[in-house]
Amino acid sequence: MGVAEAYRSFGRLEARGESAVYEELARRVAGDAELVRLIEDLPYRQRQPNLLFAAVRYLGGPVEDYPAFRTWTLGAWERVRRVMAERRTQTNEPGRCAVLLPVLAALPQPLALIEVGASAGLCLYPDRYRYRYGDGPLIGPQDSPVTLECRVDGPVPGGVPDGVPGGVPVVVWRAGVDLNPLDVRDPDDVRWLESLVWPDQPERLRRLRGAVEVARQEPPRLVRGDLNEAVEELVAAVPAGATPVVFHSSVLVYLPGEARESFTARMRRLPGHWVSNEPPGVLPSVDELMPLPAPEGRMVSMLALDGRPLAFTGLHGQFLERFS
Ligand SMILES: C[S@@+](CC[C@H](N)C(=O)[O-])C[C@H]1O[C@@H](n2cnc3c(N)ncnc32)[C@H](O)[C@@H]1O
Known part of the structure; x- marks a missing residue:
């Protein structure tokens, strides 16, 4: 599954009904050619929506407003990429x-x-x-x-x-x-x-x-x-x-x-x-x-x-x- 499709299906199948913020974020990332290209350059394991969104929040970036998320994430991409390489999705519930x-x-x-x-x-x-x-x-x-x-x-x-x-x-x-x-x-x-x-x-x-x-x-x-x-x-x-x-x-x-x-x-x-x-x-x-x-x-x-x-x-x- 390609990156755009993976983000679209994450929004539809996993986030819908659980997190309106992530549903919207995933849908907008899926339609954003520049961000999709950056994510495609990451190793397969690091492309997950959960990992990207958590990395942005870990670094203090915004996730509730797409234009703000986009500007911040593109500007801080090197730092975001590093966190995504170092960390894993290890949700402890x-x-x-x-x-x-x-x-x-x-x-x-x-x-x-x-x-x-x-x-x-x-x-x-x-x-x-x-x-x-x-x-x-x-x-x-x-x-x-x-x-x-x-x-x-x-x-x-x-x-x-x-x-x-x-x-x-x-x-x-x-x-x-x-x-x-x-x-x-x-x-x-x-x-x-x-x-x-x-x-x-x-x-x-x-x-x-x-x-x-x-x-x-x-x-x-x-x-x-x-x-x-x-x-x-x-x-x-x-x-x-x-x-x-x-x-x-x-x-x-x-x-x-x-x-x-x-x-x-x-x-x-x-x-x-x-x-x-x-x-x-x-x-x-x-x-x-x-x-x-x-x-x-x-x-x-x-x-x-x-x-x-x-x-x-x-x-x-x-x-x-x-x-x-
Ligand atoms: C989604 S988390 C769930 C954590 C916890 N069981 C809970 O229910 O909150 C999955 C955890 O399994 C760990 N894990 C995955 N594969 C493993 C393996 N082969 N051996 C040990 N731990 C593993 C991951 O590092 C991660 O911390």
Whole structure:
């Protein structure tokens, strides 16, 4: 797909309904021959709309008004290009903990969490956030700066969150792996994470900042590397008495098919549990067990425990639609 078409389809399929600012920006870039030519000169990996728009915002450029965006971006192109070469789209969405929590809370406690593709590790703190499922009561620690709202259709998988004290799992150990771990103590990394949140989503930005505050109190142990190479060592490091849980959300979707298959085989071999939250189509052996076809016309992830599908979920953890 050419650059103009990629930006046009990003605006239509990904931004529409989520971010009016990005929808308009993508549409206008697609029709701007000078900008399209500059983007075409970038390596393939660096041409994504998300990366360009985040780079401009990271450098303090405007995105809400196209003529201003265009003038600024053309004038600062060298700096924009450098950020796009150095950074990756590593959106870290703590909201996804809302769909992981009921599954985690139903496992034998206490837990040792291992997140593969952790970004800055903000999903490693499901026990430190507050939650409201539908119009149910708020659960989780009262002093948390993060409250996650999640719409639920059908019972919450696992029948929790009432089953454990305080409604949240007991986490005694947490670690993660990422090709490029981001550090919640590094102001540049945090500014990059903030730039990856779309501009007209103030609630997501608020919860990101709250989650960074939580993670800074006890920064996660994150190792740099490929998930297939690192995961066994991390599982082996889990302290005795804790249930190892390897989980991932919106990560395997970025891996080639072969790497996904070898990860799936590893998960079936390793002790403990495996929680996956990836779009349908990413894990064919799990898809085969899906009792419903993936919905058309909206993007969802599929939540599964040990390879058994449980629910469709919102990409940012905003809903949980249980299969039975
Ligand atoms: C979209 S982010 C999702 C982060 C986090 N799981 C969340 O849900 O907020 C995907 C992350 O996966 C990481 N990643 C992609 N391929 C990887 C691999 N082969 N090994 C380790 N990490 C990987 C990326 O660097 C990025 O930080």
